[in-house]
Amino acid sequence: MSVSQSYTPTVYAAKDYSHIKGLVGITDEQIAVHLKLYQGYVNRTNALLAKLAGLANSGQHADSSYQELKRRAGWEWNGMRLHEYYFDNLAPGGGALEGSRFAERVAAQFGSVDAWKADLLGTAKAPGVGWVITYLDAHSGQIWNHWVTEHEIGHPAGATPILVLDVWEHAFTVYLKPTDRPKYLDDFCANINWDVVSQRLA
Numbered sequence: 001m002s003v004s005q006s007y008t009p010t011v012y013a014a015k016d017y018s019h020i021k022g023l024v025g026i027t028d029e030q031i032a033v034h035l036k037l038y039q040g041y042v043n044r045t046n047a048l049l050a051k052l053a054g055l056a057n058s059g060q061h062a063d064s065s066y067q068e069l070k071r072r073a074g075w076e077w078n079g080m081r082l083h084e085y086y087f088d089n090l091a092p093g094g095g096a097l098e099g100s101r102f103a104e105r106v107a108a109q110f111g112s113v114d115a116w117k118a119d120l121l122g123t124a125k126a127p128g129v130g131w132v133i134t135y136l137d138a139h140s141g142q143i144w145n146h147w148v149t150e151h152e153i154g155h156p157a158g159a160t161p162i163l164v165l166d167v168w169e170h171a172f173t174v175y176l177k178p179t180d181r182p183k184y185l186d187d188f189c190a191n192i193n194w195d196v197v198s199q200r201l202a
């Protein structure tokens with residue numbers, strides 16, 4: 001049975017992160033290179049969604065090329081959105097962790113903020129590339145640190161990203177060596193925008 005379709009995909013615009021300069025440790029050049037990579041994800045997401053819509057609107061839903069593009073969509077779209085979470089939770093000067101809503105919640109869950117941080121950094125030192133995300137499960141109230149492989153593999157369904165940490169080597173190899181991931185992780189922690197992180201708990 002032929003089903004007519006006229007689907008119009010959203011066209012995404014890259015967000016402006018020109019304010020992210022002068023971070024502790026993470027150089028402006030590193031951020032500039034990383035933002036260029038982010039722009040690529042936005043461009044490819046838009047191109048891929050347009051191509052999918054074109055195929056679907058011409059009735060090619062079951063074509064293998066359509067299906068393979070569907071598989072790729074999670075890579076591109078998450079590559080775009082996860083970078084937005086990451087850049088959104090970075091800021092020169094950061095913000096106050098002590099006394100924040102986030103600090104209260106993780107201390108209640110982990111016993112202390114330091115225990116949450118040790119768990120975050122331990123997870124982030126796992127071999128491989130991907131993301132470490134502090135998630136909130138709204139169903140149970142649980143907060144935990146979670147590993148996501150590449151961009152799209154292993155996201156917990158329905159959970160809310162609270163803090164997003166890029167642990168792909170492209171995030172730090174402009175100013176460090178690949179073996180310097182621990183230094184990058186310390187630099188990341190020194191630049192977290194705690195106000196944004198706490199707002200995501202709302």
Ligand SMILES: [Fe+2]
Nearest residue numbers: 166168170171
């Ligand atoms: Fe990245």
